[in-house]
Amino acid sequence: MYPILILLVVLLIYGVAYVFYGKKLLERRVVKADPKRLTPAYEKFDGVDYVPANKYVLYGHHFASIAGAGPIVGPAVALVWGWFLPLVWVLFGNVFIGAVHDYTSIMASVRHGGVSIMTVSENVMGRRARYIFLAYVWFALILVLAAFISVASATFVDVPTAATLSIIYMPLALLFGILVYKLGLDVRKATVVSLILVVAGIAYSFYAPVHLTYEGWVVVLTLYSILAAALPVWYLLQPRDYLNAYLLWSFVILAVVAPLLIPVLRFTGPAIIGFVAKGGAIGAPAGTPAAGLDIAWFWPTVPLTIACGALSGFHSVVGSGTTSKQLSSELDALLVGYGGMLTEGAVSSLAVILPAALVWDFAVVARDAGLTADLLLRAGLNITATPNILRVVPAAARFYVAYGFAQGLAWSRLFGVELFPQLFIGFRTFAAWALTAFILTTLDTANRLARFAWIEMFDWLKPRSPSLYRVVANRWVASVLAAVIGAIMAYPTIPGVGRAYLVVWPAFAGTNQLLAALALLTSTLWVYAVLKVRGAASLLMMIPALFLWLTVTLALLIWLAFIVPNLPPIYIGTGIIVGIAVALDILLIYLFVKGLRSARAL
C-alpha cells in the first residue's frame, strides 16, 4: 500500500463528509442554522467569557482546545491492532459520531444561551440528570487538569526547548489580542505580524532551553492555568490558542506533504495484526496483573484507546463551554465544530497512523529508501535493538519516532539522503513541541471549563443566598479551586504507581467516552424533542448515538468484570470510578428513554 493512496482516501472522505453530512444535513436540515439569530456572544456579552470571535480565530481556539494528547497517544497505542483497524475507527468515528457530537453540542448550547451541554440536558432529561452530569464533568475536568499539568511538566523537563517556545508564545499571543481588540487591526494583518514573530520564536527556541524541575513546572503551570481560566477570553485564551493552532496546522500540513514527496515508498507495517491485542488490557496500568490479560478486543474497547482522534466527551464540554460563548454567527459553527473535529481526525490518521504504517519495519524502510546503517546510527536509531515501531515505548515516543522518520525520509529526498540524521532529529523535536502545544492549549481551556461547570452546579444557591453565591461563583475562586486540586494530584509520587493522579487515571478513558455517549444522546434528544426533527435525519443521529452508548457500556462492563478485580489495592479509586460510571450510564440511559417517550407523546 502506498501512503499517497491513503492520503487521498482520507482527504476525500473528510471533504465529502463536511459538505454532505455536515453542511447539507446537519447545518441545513437538522439544526437549520440562521445567521440572523443573535448568538449568546452578543446577547450575553460580558467581555470575559461571552465575547464574539472571528470564525477562523475561534476555529483555531476550538481545535487547539479539543486536541490534547489523545489524538496522538491513542492511535499510537492502537497500533497493536495493526494500522488499518485504527484508521477505520478514526474515519468512521470522526464522520458519524465525533464531528456530529461536537457540532450539535455547540449548537444546542448556542440555542440555550451558551450554557453547557450538561445544563441543556435538563430540558430534555430533567433536573436530576443535569446535576449528575455537571458533578461528573467537574470531577473529570479535575482529573484532566492533574494529568495535563503532570504530562506538560514532565515534557518540559525532558524537552526544555518546548518550555521556551511556550514562554515565547505568551507575549506574542497577548500582542495579537491587543492588536485586534484594542487597536482594531484587521485579523489578517495581525496574524501576519504575529506569525512572523512566532516563526522567529520557533527558530530561537531551538537554541534556548529553559531548565526547571518537575515540581517547579507543576507550580508554574498551575498558576498559569488559574490565570488562563479567569482572565478575559479575548485577552489570552483566544489569541494564544489561535496562534498555537498555526503550529499545529503546520504539523498536519507537513504530514500531508510527506507522502507526496515519497510516492514510491510503500507501507512496511501490517494492515491487521489481530482483533485481540495480545497481552494488552485497554489502559490497565503497566506491570499490574490486569495488564497481562488478553482481553483488548478491537470492538468494543477501541473508543477507550483512541479517544480524541475519533470522538471524545471532553469535546462536548469545550464546544458548549468556551466555544459556544464566542460564536459570532450560527453559520460559523460548522467550520468550528465539525471542521475542528475532522482536523483532529487528520492529526490521528495522517500525522500518527500513516507515518507509523510507513516506517513500521525500520530495516525494510531504510533499505527501500537507501538509508545506510551509519546514517541511522547517526540519527540515534539502533534498528537491531528496536527493529519496529511497536518496540518503541512509550506511545508518545512511538509517535515522535514515526513522525520524525517519515518527515526525515520525505525531506531528505529533496535535500540529500546524507541530511537524514539532522532532519530526523529536527522533526522529532518538532513532533514533541506539537504534542506539548496540544497539551498546554487543552490544559488552559480545561480549567476554564471546570469553572463554568462549578458555577452552573451552584445556580440553585443564587436565589437562596445571593451573597454566598457571589463568593462561590467568583471566577477567581472557581479557577483556583479546580487548579489546586489538580496540582495536588499531579505533585506527589506514590511508590510503584508514579504521580498520585495515576491511581485514578486509568478510569478516565472509560468515563470520558461515557461522557461522549451521554452528550451525543442529549444532543440527539434535543434534535428530536426541541427541534422536532423526525425521519431519516433524526435516525442518522440516533443510530450512531445508541451504537456509541452500547460500545462504551460494553467496554466499561469488560473493565468492571475483568480488570477491576485484577488491579492492585492501590487502584481502588479507579475501580470505584468505573463502578460509578456504569451506574450513571444506566441511570442516564433510563432518563434518555424517558425523555424520548415524553417527546413522542407531545
Add this chain to the structure above:
Amino acid sequence: MKTREFIGLVITIAAIALLIYELFYVNLTRGSIGVRGTISSDSVLVSAGFLLILVGPWLWFGEVPVAVKKFIEAKTGRKL
C-alpha cells in the same frame, strides 16, 4: 492614568525586561536558562516573567476593549 493601569504598566515593563534579560542575555552568554534538575534563580526569573506578562497588560488595558463594547452595543441595541 488610574492606579490599576499604572500597576499594570509597571508589571508589563518588569515582565518584558525579565524575559528579554533571560532569553537574550542569560541564554546567549550561558547557552541555556537555568540548570537541568535544579531550581535556579534564572529559571525562577523566567517563570516570573512568563506569569507576570499575563497579568500586567490585563491590568493596564482593562477587561473590555472599548471598540468591542461599541460594536456589541450597535449590534444588540442595548447599552453596556
